[in-house]
Amino acid sequence: MGLREALQTRVLTADGAIGTLLYSYGLDYCHEEMNVTRPEIVEKIHSEYLAAGADVIQTNTYGANAIKLARYGYENRVQEFNTAAVKHAKAAVGTGEQFVLGTIGGVLGIRKSDVTLEEILAAIREQAESLLAGGVDGILLETYYDFEELAATVQMLRQLTDKVIVAQVSMHEPGILQNGMSLNEVLIELDALGADVVGMNCRLGPYHSIQAMETVGLPKHAFLSAYPNASLLDVEDGRVVYESEADYFARAAVELVGQGVRLIGGCCGTTPKHIEAVKKRLVGVAPLTKKEIKPVSIEFVRVPEPPVEEPLHSKAKRQRSVIVELDTPRHLEIDGFVKGAKELYEAGADVIMMADNSLASPRISNIAMSSILKLQHGVRALPHLTCRDRNLIGLQSHLMGLDALDLNDILVVTGDPTKVGDFPGATSVYDVSSMELISLIKKLNEGISFSGKSLRKQANFSVAAAFNPNVRVLDRAVSRLEKKIEHGADYFISQPVYTKEKIVEIYEATKHLETPIYIGIMPLTSFKSAEFLHHEVPGIKLSDDALARMEACGDDKGKATAEGVAIAQELLDTACEYFNGIYLITPFLRYDMTLQLMDYVKQFDRQKGAKANV
Incomplete structure (x- = not known):
């Protein structure tokens, strides 16, 4: 038998x-x-x-x-x-x-x-x-x-x-x-x-x-x-x-x-x-030949009402949209951070973005600061979420908390390895890659947990992904963008770019994509910080011209600030011409520099509008 x-x-x-x-x-x-x-x-x-x-x-x-x-x-x-x-x-x-x-x-x-x-x-x-x-x-x-x-x-x-x-x-x-x-x-x-x-x-x-x-x-x-x-x-x-x-x-x-x-x-x-x-x-136990299925209690999946805030990827497809990054403090005094975030938002930023312990160094939780900004000050926030610090349990819990706080904007990143930060002996988790995490977040938007269980309602996350264009072969970076789109990325936020030529190159390499890209612009504050960014921070490369101009400022802080803003404004001329999405990165909480750049973007758009009406 x-x-x-x-x-x-x-x-x-x-x-x-x-x-x-x-x-x-x-x-x-x-x-x-x-x-x-x-x-x-x-x-x-x-x-x-x-x-x-x-x-x-x-x-x-x-x-x-x-x-x-x-x-x-x-x-x-x-x-x-x-x-x-x-x-x-x-x-x-x-x-x-x-x-x-x-x-x-x-x-x-x-x-x-x-x-x-x-x-x-x-x-x-x-x-x-x-x-x-x-x-x-x-x-x-x-x-x-x-x-x-x-x-x-x-x-x-x-x-x-x-x-x-x-x-x-x-x-x-x-x-x-x-x-x-x-x-x-x-x-x-x-x-x-x-x-x-x-x-x-x-x-x-x-x-x-x-x-x-x-x-x-x-x-x-x-x-x-x-x-x-x-x-x-x-x-x-x-x-x-x-x-x-x-x-x-x-x-x-x-x-x-x-x-x-x-x-x-x-x-x-x-x-x-x-x-x-x-x-x-089982001796003498006969096999079952007929069976009635126990009724399954179907959990109601409620589709959320349309959000009042327009998704950033939707806005960037039709008009100018500006994201401003402001790092949360490394200490417990938050008044200066809150003041800067409010001023930037009131000046016209669509959202204030906060990194998730960038360079693997601890800062005040971006979910805590996002909540304070939103609930106490009416400021729209966009926290990063790294794959480095949390296992799958922590990631889902964190995302469920974001949903409960109605924080729907999120940037998913892999995260800098712990060995570059304050605690080089700490463990990097990396249960999933950034692409895998994007896919899992999209499951939450369907009302399904990472494990497949019903969440009883749908989340409503708009998910951004990182884009590093500062590579030798841009086509490979664009291929990664295409893979991230397949995993569910709604839009991209780039690392800071420091040459007009690179901005044009990015446009030509990505113009076939319908997914919006926010071009990163970060003003330089000194020659020392410029050298640090160029030589030590992954994903950032400055032009020889930018380095030379900052070096020429010597130890004059005021001159260095003005030159850093001027370089950024020149980059914005090109970025605003080719992209609706602009991502301004505030260096070392110097949000006064970011405010100048936001005003410059407004002037650019006014001048462009005036020319169009002539």
């Missing part, structure tokens, strides 16, 4: 975690390498699960594809590792009636990867061919967070083999994937794509796995599977542990069978003891 036929008549018990047991043996390097270097341990684990009563075991090949093995320099050993893994699993089964599934793990998680879907499919095909050549009874696709990846993999494998395909997704929240799709609709689609068994594994323990499966109907053609974790994970002395009694896990398995599951196994933290308990509990 084959695996398909067995599933038609009874509930099958699968094995539990392999990695958990290898980890317990102190093997925490490349688990797939153990198929070659420690075969006796791998075969022992299989034998223990079979002795516990498992009807189905999986190969030790979760990460045995070229993409994952490349982390260890083993990308050329795919066939070797997979062939050995199948050999050990089949040797453990021997002449028994148990089945062997060749395991393939998902590549993509909540973070998008630089690897393309085509590259993933090529790597999975190579692995699958080795597993199938070894004589597995089917393929187990597990721990897939990205539905597009799993769907494409099922389609590819269905063309490659007629053996059983088990397709399992992983969820951050019970019953919903990170893209917002419900588990039920995902499993329906996988069934339609040709998977023989569809279900879920990992991340969730028994309690939440049952909750998830309560929302799932019986597929038309496929059978249901569930491989829960032993429990939610904990950390003791730096080691990941799972607290779960085997009998509790077994009782949950009975409930999962009551939700229609035909293939029940375990994921992280489960051991042969868990599987033995499951097997005993």
Whole structure:
């Protein structure tokens, strides 16, 4: 009797975690390498699960594809590792009636990867061919967070083999994937794509796995599977542990069978003891053939009323728009900052922008100052958000706070590495890139959290992205802009530019883009600061002419200020001619210089309007 036929008549018990047991043996390097270097341990684990009563075991090949093995320099050993893994699993089964599934793990998680879907499919095909050549009874696709990846993999494998395909997704929240799709609709689609068994594994323990499966109907053609974790994970002395009694896990398995599951196994933290308990509990338990789906409580997603403030990217498409940056203080005295922000806003700035601990040095929280400016003084604020200081939990929490404060304008940046700042030993997080964060923010605008859960209302963020034109090959920088647009960027804010020629070059290189660009202009205050910007600050390069003019001012502060403003005004002549968006960067809280430049922009527009009327 084959695996398909067995599933038609009874509930099958699968094995539990392999990695958990290898980890317990102190093997925490490349688990797939153990198929070659420690075969006796791998075969022992299989034998223990079979002795516990498992009807189905999986190969030790979760990460045995070229993409994952490349982390260890083993990308050329795919066939070797997979062939050995199948050999050990089949040797453990021997002449028994148990089945062997060749395991393939998902590549993509909540973070998008630089690897393309085509590259993933090529790597999975190579692995699958080795597993199938070894004589597995089917393929187990597990721990897939990205539905597009799993769907494409099922389609590819269905063309490659007629053996059983088990397709399992992983969820951050019970019953919903990170893209917002419900588990039920995902499993329906996988069934339609040709998977023989569809279900879920990992991340969730028994309690939440049952909750998830309560929302799932019986597929038309496929059978249901569930491989829960032993429990939610904990950390003791730096080691990941799972607290779960085997009998509790077994009782949950009975409930999962009551939700229609035909293939029940375990994921992280489960051991042969868990599987033995499951097997005993399922004696005499018949598979479910009919099921009513538990009604899903649909959370109302409220579309917010149109904002009173026009989005900056909308305004910049039709007329002049000016963003002014003013750094928050490094100290606790804020009166001077608030005074400057108010004056700049009253002088005509569309928004006051605040960096997020620029140059990795701590300043007063820009979300706190944005709130003070907006709620106490009626000043529209645009805070930066870096990927450096917060993990995914902190990023979503921070963004939810911004939404609650009705701060809808935001600039997403990667953030300067901590080693350049006041605390070089501090940790840089970088859970996601700036592009990935933009995509996640756009999910919030759809009312969906990073994990796929409903937020009960939609956020309304207008998202800016950074643009560094001060590079040798501008076309590459423009290509990054195009990628950021694909991820959802609404407009761009450039690093400061110091030559008219560069401004024209930017225009010619980006005029095919409909997404507005704000050109950065920052007045110089002294020759020393000019040299610092030119030689030490990433993304800023001055012209030889600007450096020479500032050097000629010597130690005369008044002359240096006037010359810095004059250079900036000359740049504005060109910037205002080619771009609606102007981004004025206030140096060292010298907002008196920025006020002069704002007035100059107004004069430029008045003169241009007067000429147009002649």
